[in-house]
């Protein structure tokens with residue numbers, strides 16, 4: 001871990017019942033990056049994000065967020081966008097964002113109101129601000145979920161498959177905004193299994209079977225394959241094969 005790391009996962013294991021899902025995993029994530037967790041279905045991406053954001057507790061090992069364990073008192077330093085948008089269906093767009101602003105401890109007043117308006121505009125839902133969440137399309141609900149995760153302007157944001165199901169235009173819109181966030185010093189930890197997301201990240205950790213099998217910039221991971229025609233998918237397969245050879 002270096003002074004620039006904002007998330008530090010140290011030798012963490014986690015089981016659901018008897019099923020070991022995270023296996024002695026260590027990972028340090030530096031400030032100001034879009035850091036991608038990439039892996040196939042069931043690799044443990046969501047579980048790792050839930051551990052890092054304090055929603056699950058490790059069976060073994062420790063997780064530090066900006067040098068300390070994440071307590072309820074410090075929870076406003078993170079934002080968390082779950083894989084399935086968890087917004088209140090009966091509340092309007094504005095009421096949902098207001099609700100999350102309140103639970104993240106933002107004090108009622110003109111500053112909170114202007115921030116709520118600002119994030120509704122950022123996710124392009126201004127026209128729908130008084131519409132109930134259950135009347136939104138899937139992509140709109142996802143944008144609302146993003147607005148709820150960032151309303152309190154957290155320095156560290158966990159995004160669990162934020163672009164799944166979005167059309168190409170919206171994916172570009174999300175990534176434009178994510179780049180603005182990292183340029184302003186926010187750290188984004190993004191889980192995905194799409195190579196499109198992966199290419200946008202500054203750094204990637206390839207996950208498989210609850211372990212990190214490789215880590216590096218998209219470019220470095222591709223170069224490691226020594227194949228000039230390789231893409232990130234090839235790089236992922238390369239590291240799986242390499243791991244199998246090492247264990248043979």
Ligand SMILES: Nc1ncnc2c1ncn2[C@@H]1O[C@H](COP(=O)(O)OP(=O)(O)OP(=O)(O)O)[C@@H](O)[C@H]1O
Nearest residue numbers: 016019021039040041042043044045046047048193
């Ligand atoms: N609440 C749970 N109870 C029991 N097992 C679970 C639970 N949640 C996840 N699992 C199991 O843990 C493993 C890892 O799941 P996880 O959701 O972390 O993977 P993932 O990499 O995010 O997958 P995906 O890409 O499909 O979202 C899987 O085998 C899954 O079946």
